[in-house]
Amino acid sequence: MKNRRLAAGIVLASAGAFLLVAPWGLKPYGIFILSMWAVMTIAAIGLNLTLGYAGQISLAQAAFVGIGAYITAWLTTKGWPFWPTYVFGGVSCFAVGWVLGYPALRVQHHYLAFVTLAFNTLVYLIFRNEEWLTGGIYGISNVPRPSVLGWSTNSPLAFYYFCLAHLALVSAATWWLIRSPWGRAFVALRENPIRALSLGVDTRRYTLVAFAIGAGLGGISGALYAPLVQFIDPTPFALGLSLNLLLMVVLGGSGYFFGPFLGAIVAVLLPEWLRFTQGFYLMGYAVLVIVLMAFSPTGLLGLADRLTRPARRRTASAAGVPPEPAAESEATR
Amino acid sequence: MADILQLLVAGLATGGIYALVAVGFTLLWQTSQTINFAQGEFVMLPAFFVLIAMGYFGLPFWLAVAVGGVVSVVVLGLLFKKWMVDPMIRHGVLPLVIATIGLAILMKEMVREFYGADAWPFPALAATTDVAVLGAVFSIQSLIILGICIAVVAALQLFLNGTRIGRCMQATAQNPTVARLLGVRVERMILYTFLINGALVWVASLLITPIYLAKFTNGEWLGLYAFIAAIIGGFNQVRGAIVGGLLLGVVDNFAAAYISSQYRTAIPLLILIVVILFRPQGLLGRVEERTV
Numbered sequence: 001m002k003n004r005r006l007a008a009g010i011v012l013a014s015a016g017a018f019l020l021v022a023p024w025g026l027k028p029y030g031i032f033i034l035s036m037w038a039v040m041t042i043a044a045i046g047l048n049l050t051l052g053y054a055g056q057i058s059l060a061q062a063a064f065v066g067i068g069a070y071i072t073a074w075l076t077t078k079g080w081p082f083w084p085t086y087v088f089g090g091v092s093c094f095a096v097g098w099v100l101g102y103p104a105l106r107v108q109h110h111y112l113a114f115v116t117l118a119f120n121t122l123v124y125l126i127f128r129n130e131e132w133l134t135g136g137i138y139g140i141s142n143v144p145r146p147s148v149l150g151w152s153t154n155s156p157l158a159f160y161y162f163c164l165a166h167l168a169l170v171s172a173a174t175w176w177l178i179r180s181p182w183g184r185a186f187v188a189l190r191e192n193p194i195r196a197l198s199l200g201v202d203t204r205r206y207t208l209v210a211f212a213i214g215a216g217l218g219g220i221s222g223a224l225y226a227p228l229v230q231f232i233d234p235t236p237f238a239l240g241l242s243l244n245l246l247l248m249v250v251l252g253g254s255g256y257f258f259g260p261f262l263g264a265i266v267a268v269l270l271p272e273w274l275r276f277t278q279g280f281y282l283m284g285y286a287v288l289v290i291v292l293m294a295f296s297p298t299g300l301l302g303l304a305d306r307l308t309r310p311a312r313r314r315t316a317s318a319a320g321v322p323p324e325p326a327a328e329s330e331a332t333r
Numbered sequence: 334m335a336d337i338l339q340l341l342v343a344g345l346a347t348g349g350i351y352a353l354v355a356v357g358f359t360l361l362w363q364t365s366q367t368i369n370f371a372q373g374e375f376v377m378l379p380a381f382f383v384l385i386a387m388g389y390f391g392l393p394f395w396l397a398v399a400v401g402g403v404v405s406v407v408v409l410g411l412l413f414k415k416w417m418v419d420p421m422i423r424h425g426v427l428p429l430v431i432a433t434i435g436l437a438i439l440m441k442e443m444v445r446e447f448y449g450a451d452a453w454p455f456p457a458l459a460a461t462t463d464v465a466v467l468g469a470v471f472s473i474q475s476l477i478i479l480g481i482c483i484a485v486v487a488a489l490q491l492f493l494n495g496t497r498i499g500r501c502m503q504a505t506a507q508n509p510t511v512a513r514l515l516g517v518r519v520e521r522m523i524l525y526t527f528l529i530n531g532a533l534v535w536v537a538s539l540l541i542t543p544i545y546l547a548k549f550t551n552g553e554w555l556g557l558y559a560f561i562a563a564i565i566g567g568f569n570q571v572r573g574a575i576v577g578g579l580l581l582g583v584v585d586n587f588a589a590a591y592i593s594s595q596y597r598t599a600i601p602l603l604i605l606i607v608v609i610l611f612r613p614q615g616l617l618g619r620v621e622e623r624t625v
Contacts (some may be wrong), residue, residue, distance in 0.1 A: 057427065097488055103606075107613045109426060114564055115609050117557075118602040129595045138613050239553075250431050279446040282438055289435030294420040297428035 004089045004308065011187045023160050030272075031156040032228070037223045037268045038163040042170050044260030046217025051246070052254035053178060054210030055190025056104050060116035061245045063123035064093045066237030068222025071139040072129065075233050081147030082227070089223040090216050097215020101208035120242050139233030143226045153227075163224055170217060176256065177213070178223035186210055190255070247289055264298055319324030335469040340586050346475035347544075348582020349482030352615035353537040354559035355566065355574035356489065357530035363506035363569055364526045367418050369428050371437040372534070373556020379405040380547040381444055394456055402535045410531030437552065444549040452546035459538060478540045485536055486575055489529070493571070502526060510610055550611060554598075558585075561605045567618025576617055 046063045050080045059089050068089040075085040103115045127134045134140070139149045146162075153159045185206045188196035197203045226232050244267055252263030266285070274281045296303040354376055361367040369375070382404045386397035417436065421429045459477045465468045493499035504512040505522040513519045537555075545551060558581060566577025581601055588600040608615065 007407070103610055107609055110430070111564070111609055111613055113430070114560060115606055118561075118605045121557075122599055122602055125596060125599050192619040246432065247431065250428075279442050282442040286435040286439035286442065290417065290432045290439070293424070293432035293435070294417075297421075297424040 005324065006135045019164060023157055028156040031160050033269065033272050035156070035163045035262050037159045038160070038167040039221050039228055040245070040248070040268050041260050042167055042224070043168060043218050043221035044245050044252075044264050045174055046214040046221070047245050048214075048249045048254060048256075048260045049177070049186070049217070050175065050187040050210050051141030051215050051249055052256070052259060053183060053190060054207065055193075056101075056210055057109065057113045057208060057246075058100075058116045058211065058214065059113050059239070059242045059246060060100060060120040060123075061214070061218050062237045062239065062241035063120040064097060064218030065222040065225060065241065066123060066127060066234075067093050067096065069226040069232050069237070070134055070140070070217030070222075071219075072223040073143045073226040074133070076144050076146075076227070077140055077142060082144075086146075086220070086223045090219040093219025093222070094212045094216035097218075098208050100215065101211030104207050104211060105204055112187040117239060117242070120239050124234055124238045127237060134234070137233060139231060140226075141231045143232065145227045145230070150240065159228060163228065166224060167218070171222065174217075177255065182206070187255075232238040251289060251299055253299030253305075256299065256301040257307075259299055259301050266300075335467070336590075338467070338469040339471065340590055341583060342469075342471050342479070343475050344583035344586035346478040346482075346582070347541075347586070348562075348579035349479050349486075350537050350578075351555075351558050351562045351581050352575045352578025353485060353533050353540075354555065355483055355562035355578045356486065356562045356571055357533040357572060358559050359568060359574045360506075360526045362563075363381040363522045364502065364509075366420065366421065366426060367422065368426060368433070369530075370430055370433040370556065371433045371440060371552070372559050373531075373552030373554070374437045374440040375409050375534040375552070376537050376541065376550035376555045376559075377444070377547075377549065378409065378440055378541035380551075381448055383409055383449070383539070384453060384455065384547060398539060401539075402532065405535035405538075406528050406531040408531075409534060410528040411524070413531075414527040418527075420467055437556070441549050441552065446550070446561040450549060455547045457543035474543070480542040481536065481540060485533070489533075498525065500524075558601065560610070561601050562604060564615060565608050567615025570615070570617050573615050573617035577615070 023034055043061055043065050046064070047058060050056050050058050053232075057269070062305050071089040072085045075088070076082060100116065100119055104112050107115065128137060130136070131138075145159055147153060149161065151158070153162045180184070185196070185201050188199070188201050189203055189206050189210070219289060225236075248263030248267045249260055250263070251266055252259030252261065266288075271281050271285075274284075277284070292299065292303070296306070298305070346424055354372060357375075358369060358372050361369055379401050380481035383394075383397045386392045389396060390397075390400075391556045392400060395498070417432060418429065421432055457474060458481075463472050465471075491499075493503060501512070501517045502522045502525060504515070504517050505519050509519050512522075541555070542551070557576075562577035562581045563574050565579070565580060566575065567573025581604075584604065585597065585601055589597040592600065
């Protein structure tokens with residue numbers, strides 16, 4: 001146990017150090033891809049809260065990234081400063097996510113998947129067709145990058161650190177959240193909603209909160225996406241990105257804190273390194289997803305967890321979160 | 334009046350195709366709780382089987398169609414069940430959903446990489462001429478599509494209700510445990526539904542590809558429409574899927590003509606959301622009771 005913890009600490013520290021020095025010596029495009037990884041990880045962390053912890057499947061995460069991105073792009077090109085638009089983007093997504101949570105109170109599983117899928121496509125259609133607002137297929141270009149305390153983030157490197165700082169903040173907040181009573185209630189909701197309800201967890205409220213926070217993080221990711229790419233059009237926010245984010249979360253390990261980080265590496269960074277394989281990369285990716293689902297539905301981290309964990313400590317539920325008794329004791333408070 | 338009649342027939346023709354795909358989708362769900370996110374790609378693929386049989390093996394069209402049918406039933410029915418569904422279904426619904434999303438990507442990319450990203454012309458089953466009835470002009474093609482869809486659905490209903498195997502399949506869908514106790518070979522019945530699904534997507538592929546050309550992205554919207562049809566009609570009823578499919582085709586056509594072609598796709602989605610929120614079991618479905 002102690003060794004496991006130590007090993008995890010060393011891995012974490014070296015990963016953090018690697019992220020800090022990684023962009024040195026990279027061309028601007030390499031730094032751009034790394035920044036994209038950070039941005040997509042934030043969106044995936046949001047989805048992991050909704051799906052992995054609270055157990056509510058959502059195929060609408062791309063819509064929230066889009067809403068955040070459009071709000072930021074639209075307002076900053078109108079001359080607004082970055083921070084108010086950033087907050088506005090996150091809060092709007094939180095609100096829309098809250099509303100989207102209502103269907104989840106009525107329907108579950110695949111029905112919920114289709115409601116959110118329909119929502120994502122509707123939002124995409126609005127992005128594409130409401131030209132007066134979104135610029136239609138021509139999009140919004142020349143999105144400015146913000147400056148922090150008078151320090152401009154115009155250079156790729158500065159913006160990468162800006163994204164990385166956001167990722168660190170979001171991670172810390174999420175880490176705290178899933179260890180708070182709220183996070184425990186999310187897990188209770190996932191494991192057995194009816195039992196959670198009978199133990200006094202307000203499942204209605206927590207379902208909505210799980211959706212809203214997940215969506216809010218999607219919005220933050222979008223608010224970073226717009227100044228990162230500096231040009232947005234409807235295409236990136238179609239259903240494909242939602243499916244991709246879902247695959248990231250599940251591939252990395254849904255319900256594991258570091259699942260989204262790993263999933264985003266596989267989905268965002270690997271395709272660039274393996275660019276020489278062209279179309280074969282996506283085929284390999286698809287095969288990986290299928291094989292992983294057959295042998296380890298808890299994703300890469302679930303697999304790692306199973307391989308490193310001593311046999312007697314194996315638990316039936318997805319690990320990495322406190323096992324059920326802990327969740328219960330929190331939930332009954 | 335003539336306009337409305339024309340739109341109605343064209344809508345019913347595409348709706349019939351959606352219905353075929355949706356029926357396969359609900360059959361899989363009923364007997365094995367499989368939700369196939371790759372169902373759209375399953376419709377995209379048989380057309381390429383036929384094209385490959387024609388182009389690379391030089392077979393005449395009708396022989397190629399037959400070969401495509403056999404390959405579809407084997408690959409999309411038998412192998413899909415043996416290699417994907419069987420190993421995964423014990424993990425629950427979600428891993429299989431994710432895996433079929435992966436399968437959809439795999440199928441799309443394989444077609445793009447090994448066959449090509451273009452839209453390939455596909456021979457129509459019948460002459461593409463028009464016929465005038467009561468002042469309205471119908472294309473022979475849509476009438477034939479509609480006829481084939483009705484024939485296939487009728488044959489399927491006859492099979493399900495009128496034969497021993499069909500009734501065993503229904504029993505499997507309703508209550509596998511009791512069916513097994515009564516001597517129904519449940520595993521085999523589940524396999525049959527997968528084979529039937531393979532055949533249904535093959536027919537749908539032959540009907541729809543001449544209209545929209547054979548392209549690797551065809552599955553994306555086809556699958557979506559099949560899901561919507563299945564949910565609108567009722568996920569657990571074959572006749573629900575038929576009604577849902579026809580309704581969707583008609584609504585889609587009328588929306589494109591009378592409301593807005595830009596928001597054409599939005600109308601089915603809005604119907605989907607409304608149906609899910611207010612009648613989650615679908616228009617014709619029964620409520621599924623789940624144990625705690």
